[in-house]
Amino acid sequence: MTATIKICGLSTPEAVDRAADLGADMVGFIFFSKSPRHVAVDVASTLARRAQARGVETVAVTVDMGDAGLDDIVSTLKPDWLQLHGEESPERLTELKARFGLPVMKAFAIREAADLDRIAPYIGIADRFLFDAKPPKGSDLPGGNGVSFDWRLLAALDDRVTYMLSGGLTKDNVGEALRISGATMVDVSSGVESAPGVKDLAMMDDFIRAVRDAGFATPRGRFQE
Numbered sequence: 001m002t003a004t005i006k007i008c009g010l011s012t013p014e015a016v017d018r019a020a021d022l023g024a025d026m027v028g029f030i031f032f033s034k035s036p037r038h039v040a041v042d043v044a045s046t047l048a049r050r051a052q053a054r055g056v057e058t059v060a061v062t063v064d065m066g067d068a069g070l071d072d073i074v075s076t077l078k079p080d081w082l083q084l085h086g087e088e089s090p091e092r093l094t095e096l097k098a099r100f101g102l103p104v105m106k107a108f109a110i111r112e113a114a115d116l117d118r119i120a121p122y123i124g125i126a127d128r129f130l131f132d133a134k135p136p137k138g139s140d141l142p143g144g145n146g147v148s149f150d151w152r153l154l155a156a157l158d159d160r161v162t163y164m165l166s167g168g169l170t171k172d173n174v175g176e177a178l179r180i181s182g183a184t185m186v187d188v189s190s191g192v193e194s195a196p197g198v199k200d201l202a203m204m205d206d207f208i209r210a211v212r213d214a215g216f217a218t219p220r221g222r223f224q225e
Contacts, residue, residue: 003178003216004185005208006164007192007199008061009037015199016047020054022208027051028059028083028187031073036197037189045076052080059083059105067099074100081105083130090121103127105164109134110149116157123160130187133167148173151181171206175214186211 007019008028019027029044030037039047048058060079062070064086073079082096085107093104106126108119111134119129133149148168157163166187169177174186192207194200 001184001216003211004164005211006059006185006187007204008059008166008187008189009035009193009197010047010199011037011039011043011197012199013047013050014201015204016050016056017054018199018201018204020051020056022204024056024208026057026059026081028061028189029077029079030061031065031069032061032063032085041073041076044073045078048077048079057081061085064088070096070100074102081127083107085130085132090125093122093125097125105130107132107166110153110167113153113156116153119161123158127162128185129161129163130166131163132187148177151177151183154181154183169207171203171210174207174210178211178214178216184216 004025006026006028007024009030010016010019010027016027029039029048031041032038051058057080058077059081060073060077061083062085079102082100082102083105084093088106093106097104104126105128106122107130108115110116110131131154133147163183164185164187165177165181165183168191169186169188170191177183178186188207190196192199192203194203
């Protein structure tokens, strides 16, 4: 089996280059001022071009952003994907897909089985789902909190649901997460950081090695010992 890996919250050329060297399939840039991973649009644009030149898809991550902000991001960054991490409705997804001609990944916070019921109106509209853990009490961040949820909940998902697993993934648990959830796509952010928003290149190495050691083919076949 193969696993698609997205490394999210990148903000430096060094991290982008290492993600590409390791064979990550996707990198994410976060546009949310409350996040320690927030990056300016012009900086992200330079980094995105660097990633795309290496064959890595780019994802613009936003939270309930208005049209003006999204227009700026899309025109400047030219991302391959939009990731919506707020309370965007199915109608909003339809509108944005038509406006920008880009695939959309819709994030949902999960704690219990009932939380998965919320995705039903989005099936057939969202091109991919991202399942993250619900934020801990007091957190202002919809994602990147370093907490996970019960991966067994995903066993009941409709076969039509294409999703990426996120939330508290690290080198120590990603193999188990893949095995229990049945996921074939994972998203990591805080799990490869030495401090909030600071990507650790060695931790990125370890994470992708752990995916490989779990029996999944290395993303894009690039990882070197």
